[in-house]
Amino acid sequence: MTRATGHSVWRMSSRSALRGLLAVMWLLCGAVVVLGDAETQPALQPASRPASQPASQPTSQAVATTTQSQPTTTTQATTTQPGEGEPAERWLAVVNGRVHTVTGPVLDGATVLCKDGVISAIGTGVALPAECQVVDAAGREVYPGLVAAAAGGIHGGGDPADTTNVYSLNMLIALAGGITTAIAGDHVAKLTFGTTEGMVLRSGAFLKLKYSSRDPLARAKLRADLERVRAHVREVAAYERQKSRGDDVKPPDKEWIKGKYDRYLKLLRRELVGMVSAGEEQELRDVAELAQTFGFDLVVRGAHEGWRAASALGRAGAAAIVTPRADVAPDERLNRPNGSTIENARILREHGVRVAVIPNTAAITVWGLAGRDLLHLNMEAAFAVRGGMSNDDALKTITIDAARVLGVDDRVGSLEVGKDADLLICDGDLLHYMTQVHTTIVNGRVVYEKAKESLFAHIRPEGKPGVSDFDDQWPRQLTWPD
Amino acid sequence: MAGVGHRAWARVIAVVAVAGLCASGSVGPRCLAGEPADEDERFVVIRAGRVITNVGDEVRNGVIVVSGGTIRSVGKGLEYPLSATVIDARDRVVMPGLINPHSRNGLPRYGRGGVHGDLTVAEEYFPLADAHEDLLKAGYTAVALVPAGQGIPGRAMIVRTGGDEDGRTLQSPAYLRVTADKRLLRGALARAKKEIEKVETARKEFEKKREETRKEREKKAKEAKGKKPEKEKEGEKPAATQPAKEPAFKPPPIDPAHKVLVDLIQKKPGVFALVELGNASDYEHMQEVLAKHEIAHHFLARNHRQSDLEYVVEKLGRDEAKIILQPEMGRVPYSAERLHLVRVFSEAGCEVSLMPVGDRASEYAQMFGRLAELVRAGWSREAALKSVTLHPARLLGLDKRLGSIEQGKDADFVFLDGDPLDPTVRVQAVMIGGQIVHEAEGDE
Numbered sequence: 012m013t014r015a016t017g018h019s020v021w022r023m024s025s026r027s028a029l030r031g032l033l034a035v036m037w038l039l040c041g042a043v044v045v046l047g048d049a050e051t052q053p054a055l056q057p058a059s060r061p062a063s064q065p066a067s068q069p070t071s072q073a074v075a076t077t078t079q080s081q082p083t084t085t086t087q088a089t090t091t092q093p094g095e096g097e098p099a100e101r102w103l104a105v106v107n108g109r110v111h112t113v114t115g116p117v118l119d120g121a122t123v124l125c126k127d128g129v130i131s132a133i134g135t136g137v138a139l140p141a142e143c144q145v146v147d148a149a150g151r152e153v154y155p156g157l158v159a160a161a162a163g164g165i166h167g168g169g170d171p172a173d174t175t176n177v178y179s180l181n182m183l184i185a186l187a188g189g190i191t192t193a194i195a196g197d198h199v200a201k202l203t204f205g206t207t208e209g210m211v212l213r214s215g216a217f218l219k220l221k222y223s224s225r226d227p228l229a230r231a232k233l234r235a236d237l238e239r240v241r242a243h244v245r246e247v248a249a250y251e252r253q254k255s256r257g258d259d260v261k262p263p264d265k266e267w268i269k270g271k272y273d274r275y276l277k278l279l280r281r282e283l284v285g286m287v288s289a290g291e292e293q294e295l296r297d298v299a300e301l302a303q304t305f306g307f308d309l310v311v312r313g314a315h316e317g318w319r320a321a322s323a324l325g326r327a328g329a330a331a332i333v334t335p336r337a338d339v340a341p342d343e344r345l346n347r348p349n350g351s352t353i354e355n356a357r358i359l360r361e362h363g364v365r366v367a368v369i370p371n372t373a374a375i376t377v378w379g380l381a382g383r384d385l386l387h388l389n390m391e392a393a394f395a396v397r398g399g400m401s402n403d404d405a406l407k408t409i410t411i412d413a414a415r416v417l418g419v420d421d422r423v424g425s426l427e428v429g430k431d432a433d434l435l436i437c438d439g440d441l442l443h444y445m446t447q448v449h450t451t452i453v454n455g456r457v458v459y460e461k462a463k464e465s466l467f468a469h470i471r472p473e474g475k476p477g478v479s480d481f482d483d484q485w486p487r488q489l490t491w492p493d
Numbered sequence: 494m495a496g497v498g499h500r501a502w503a504r505v506i507a508v509v510a511v512a513g514l515c516a517s518g519s520v521g522p523r524c525l526a527g528e529p530a531d532e533d534e535r536f537v538v539i540r541a542g543r544v545i546t547n548v549g550d551e552v553r554n555g556v557i558v559v560s561g562g563t564i565r566s567v568g569k570g571l572e573y574p575l576s577a578t579v580i581d582a583r584d585r586v587v588m589p590g591l592i593n594p595h596s597r598n599g600l601p602r603y604g605r606g607g608v609h610g611d612l613t614v615a616e617e618y619f620p621l622a623d624a625h626e627d628l629l630k631a632g633y634t635a636v637a638l639v640p641a642g643q644g645i646p647g648r649a650m651i652v653r654t655g656g657d658e659d660g661r662t663l664q665s666p667a668y669l670r671v672t673a674d675k676r677l678l679r680g681a682l683a684r685a686k687k688e689i690e691k692v693e694t695a696r697k698e699f700e701k702k703r704e705e706t707r708k709e710r711e712k713k714a715k716e717a718k719g720k721k722p723e724k725e726k727e728g729e730k731p732a733a734t735q736p737a738k739e740p741a742f743k744p745p746p747i748d749p750a751h752k753v754l755v756d757l758i759q760k761k762p763g764v765f766a767l768v769e770l771g772n773a774s775d776y777e778h779m780q781e782v783l784a785k786h787e788i789a790h791h792f793l794a795r796n797h798r799q800s801d802l803e804y805v806v807e808k809l810g811r812d813e814a815k816i817i818l819q820p821e822m823g824r825v826p827y828s829a830e831r832l833h834l835v836r837v838f839s840e841a842g843c844e845v846s847l848m849p850v851g852d853r854a855s856e857y858a859q860m861f862g863r864l865a866e867l868v869r870a871g872w873s874r875e876a877a878l879k880s881v882t883l884h885p886a887r888l889l890g891l892d893k894r895l896g897s898i899e900q901g902k903d904a905d906f907v908f909l910d911g912d913p914l915d916p917t918v919r920v921q922a923v924m925i926g927g928q929i930v931h932e933a934e935g936d937e
Contacts, residue, residue, distance in 0.1 A: 173675055176774040178804045180827050205804060207777055465828035 101127050102140050103455045105434055108148030111441075113155055113410050114425040123153060125432035128209060128454035133426060146450060146457065148436045154406075155426050156191025156433030156453065157388050158413035160332045160367035161312065163374040165202060165385075166195035170214070172207045175200070181375040186451045186459040187466055188386040189441070191433040192414070192423050199417045201433070204458035212419045217310070218274050218283040222298045237305050240275040243268065284308045284418065290339070292349065295320035299327035310416055314359070315339045315351040321362035330365035330416040335394040336383065337371065353398035360404060367413035368392050368405075393442040405442060438471075447471070536560045536577035537904070537927050545588035545913070547883045547897035557587065559904040562926035567898050580929070582908055585921060588878070589897050590634025590905035591860065592885040594817050595649075595767070595793055595848045598636060599624040605642030608681045610753035612647030613666040614638045620661045625654035629931045631857035632920040634905040635663060635895055637885075639670050639767075644677045646670055648753065649767070651889055653905070655923065655930035663891060668767045668791075669753050673775035679782045685754035686786075688747045699742045757788045763890060765789040767817075773804040773826075780808075791888050793817040793848070796834045801826035803834060810841025815888045817846045820863035822870065835880075836872040845876065846885040865914040878913060 103125045110121040110133065122137040123130060139145065159165075164181050167174025175195075176182070182202050185193065192201050192212065199213040221229055246263040253260045268276055277283040287298050290313040299320065302309035309329040311317070315337040317324060324331060333356050341350030352358075360366045370391040371383040382390050392405040400408075414424030422431045432455035439446040447467060451459035462468050537559040544555040546567060556571040557564060573579070600617060618638060628636055633654050640647035648666035671678055747755055756764045768779050768790050776792070783790050792814055796802050800823050809816060816838060823834035839845045849856040850863070864877045879896075886896025894903045908922040923931040 173778065176772065177777050178773040178801050178826070183827065205777070207781060465825065465830070 102143035104139050104143050105146045105148050108151050108153035110153045112426040125455040128432050130428050130430050130432050152437045154435045154441050155410050157189045157409045159190045159193040160413045160416050161369040161373035162193035165193050166200050171195045171198055171200040172210045177205055184375050189435045189448045191453045199419050203453055209454045216418055217286045218278050220285045220287045222287055278307045281308050286310045288312045290315045292316040292319040296323045299323040303327040318352055318355045318358040321359050324364045325362035331359050332367045332369055334371050335398055356395040357398050357400040365412050366408050367416040368408040389441050538573040538577045539580045539582055541582045541587040542584055543586045548899055559927040562904055564900055564902050564904050586909040587906050589882040590907055591632045591881045593633050593636040594846050594885040595639055596636050597852050598628055603641050605646045606644045608645045608750050609647045611749035614640055614650040615665045620658045627854035628654045628857055629923055632907040634925050643672050644674050653925050656925035668765050671766045672769045673771050675778040681754050682786050685751045685758055688751055688755055692744045695745050758786055768792050770794040773801045776805045791815040796823050806837050806841045809843050813842050815844045817848050819850045820847045833870050835867055839876050844884050845880050846888050847880045861913050861918055868914055
């Protein structure tokens with residue numbers, strides 16, 4: 012699996028296709044693993060193995076089966092072989108949980124085995140190596156770490172690996188809210204609490220564009236610049252064509268391609284993703300038209316009237332970062348439906364727009380006590396469900412789809428072998444209002460434990476094993492648990 | 494008793510004098526065996542109620558014999574010459590002078606940024622008689638004066654707080670002060686690496702050139718040998734046979750501001766960086782750069798009440814790091830729970846030195862009180878006393894001279910009127926280099 016950080020987006024889409032194929036294979040293989048294990052190992056492996064077990068390598072057949080059956084893992088196994096003098100392998104296993112893989116099935120009582128911060132096996136009957144940190148998730152739900160497609164105040168400015176306070180309260184709170192990856196200015200960075208190692212996933216990925224009808228001059232300028240760069244791209248293509256035919260031609264002038272023109276060239280080559288803040292229908296339609304005309308990758312942020320321009324955005328292949336609870340009152344003077352709706356995320360998704368959900372305030376704030384900041388990212392996705400989206404799709408808007416929007420879906424966003432070991436252990440369905448994160452794991456390291464931090468340890472200390480206890484409450488009412 | 498003592502001591506004196514003579518040849522007139530009277534006068538004897546030596550147990554009713562500003566012996570019931578100056582401190586507690594490992598006492602405030610490895614405090618320091626009176630009054634006998642500013646503002650100097658104005662300097666330049674600016678340090682070290690490469694390239698080129706010259710000369714010499722008869726006829730001496738003196742390698746000049754960083758990378762003994770941390774995250778960032786270049790370093794952390802330093806206690810303890818802290822209680826990060834951060838660091842395996850909370854007279858004077866507070870809250874008494882004496886001496890690399898009352902170390906003492914951790918304790922006198930340089934005023 013490609014681990015490059017600065018990949019381009021057209022590769023992303025082809026990878027997505029590949030991923031779809033893999034997911035199908037994975038499903039089949041998962042079944043094979045489970046069946047195969049059922050034959051050889053009827054019961055789950057005990058968490059601890061006798062000390063006489065010699066190697067720290069997983070020797071079980073189950074792992075062998077998993078590795079063989081998945082093309083992605085074979086490369087993984089070869090790339091993570093530590094050389095001489097390197098520190099010993101770091102193993103971590105989350106056992107007995109209900110594992111929501113997001114891109115695959117939900118596995119009951121499964122084990123997620125991680126080696127050196129990368130998932131090396133998922134399934135039932137996975138044998139654990141001798142020296143392995145074991146986290147028991149019996150009766151709990153295991154999810155991939157959440158991805159915040161907009162965030163502030165978690166990482167530092169500039170290169171987050173140099174400026175982030177890795178012990179900050181904001182980062183700790185975000186981890187308590189289940190976020191393990193967040194956008195940090197021009198970078199996509201992980202919440203590696205206590206270390207800078209493995210923090211930055213992607214750098215220099217986005218180009219912020221302004222294309223507002225309130226500033227027609229800037230609009231015209233951007234269009235003119237893009238046209239000029241596009242003409243250059245065409246000239247270059249023509250030159251190459253003629254040259255290959257053996258014509259005596261002069262190469263087009265490249266001197267002026269610097270500064271903003273260089274960035275626009277990268278945009279047109281899809282090396283950068285254009286990010287535009289736009290909310291109203293006409294603005295969304297205009298920017299979608301721009302993206303389609305010039306052929307670049309577009310992410311619209313805000314898009315509270317996205318439901319009105321969903322088809323245009325879908326045609327442009329755009330992605331949207333939206334807030335289901337956005338509250339923009341309709342302008343009664345306009346002779347068309349307008350304003351925000353809770354159905355926005357669902358409608359956009361139905362029109363093929365990739366949707367990432369963020370809360371109203373994309374930061375850690377004291378207002379978050381009302382549930383509208385990054386501390387409650389999962390609740391925001393739950394409001395997308397209220398607007399008609401399915402539970403599974405809503406989960407994707409804060410995991411794999413958010414990762415796709417940020418171009419880091421090769422590393423995070425779902426639980427798959429070869430992906431980064433970023434996991435949450437929750438006491439219930441992630442989209443339920445009562446659910447809390449009990450353990451957060453980033454890069455195979457436990458970085459947050461509810462019981463050990465002073466933040467939420469006092470709230471339902473035991474945690475509820477599931478939400479089923481609340482099903483028989485009727486009429487449904489909020490009561491203070493004892 | 495005194496008579497017996499005199500006779501016994503005279504023998505010792507003779508031995509010491511002869512040994513001194515043998516060791517130093519005929520250096521100074523003071524060493525001559527023919528001047529026993531002067532020899533005796535140079536001895537200062539302190540009879541102390543209690544001596545806190547910092548090595549082994551405290552000595553009750555002890556005697557410290559000092560000569561030439563150095564401790565000759567410490568013990569119980571030691572004998573000394575009658576003519577020695579006796580300081581009767583039988584109602585006093587004597588302990589090593591305090592060391593402040595980080596201060597701007599007596600120096601002006603100003604800001605400076607960037608990399609200034611070539612600047613030292615010595616450039617702004619002038620040994621005025623009472624420059625460090627505030628420190629002296631509080632029992633401090635040595636202080637590391639640091640350059641002001643941010644980034645890499647320069648190198649510290651370590652001075653005595655009083656005594657002979659010419660002999661004040663203990664070490665200059667001392668450690669390099671580095672504040673928690675990861676990018677600046679990384680850039681400075683990268684630059685220093687380039688400087689090293691520059692010298693290496695020049696050396697290689699020089700050696701290559703020298704080799705070429707040598708070969709050429711040998712070739713010429715061979716040719717000359719062949720032609721020798723002809724030349725002899727001409728009556729000339731062949732120049733090539735006389736090897737010219739080879740020029741020594743002259744390294745290209747290194748940027749002075751980065752010279753000390755070059756020394757740090759090349760692990761020059763005695764040179765280290767004191768890295769100032771503001772919080773736990775700074776440790777992670779700075780450690781990343783320091784570990785990459787394996788820079789000799791110690792840490793200073795300002796553990797204010799909201800400090801989150803507890804996060805890195807384990808890591809620092811594992812490295813047995815030497816760290817300067819402030820004598821304050823802390824909190825468990827992001828909670829209201831109180832935490833004895835100093836004790837936690839100390840018990841994790843760090844060698845903790847303490848510096849005053851603020852760089853002002855009232856804080857210097859409060860140091861013993863703050864130590865008492867930390868001991869009351871569970872820290873060990875021994876560690877607390879060492880944290881202001883022996884540990885800073887070790888951190889500064891001056892533990893051969895300072896930090897404890899042992900034979901061969903400097904005679905820098907504090908005379909207290911009670912136990913140092915007694916809340917009513919007062920500094921009654923301070924001795925530096927065998928001379929009383931401060932005495933408390935008042936009735937006591």
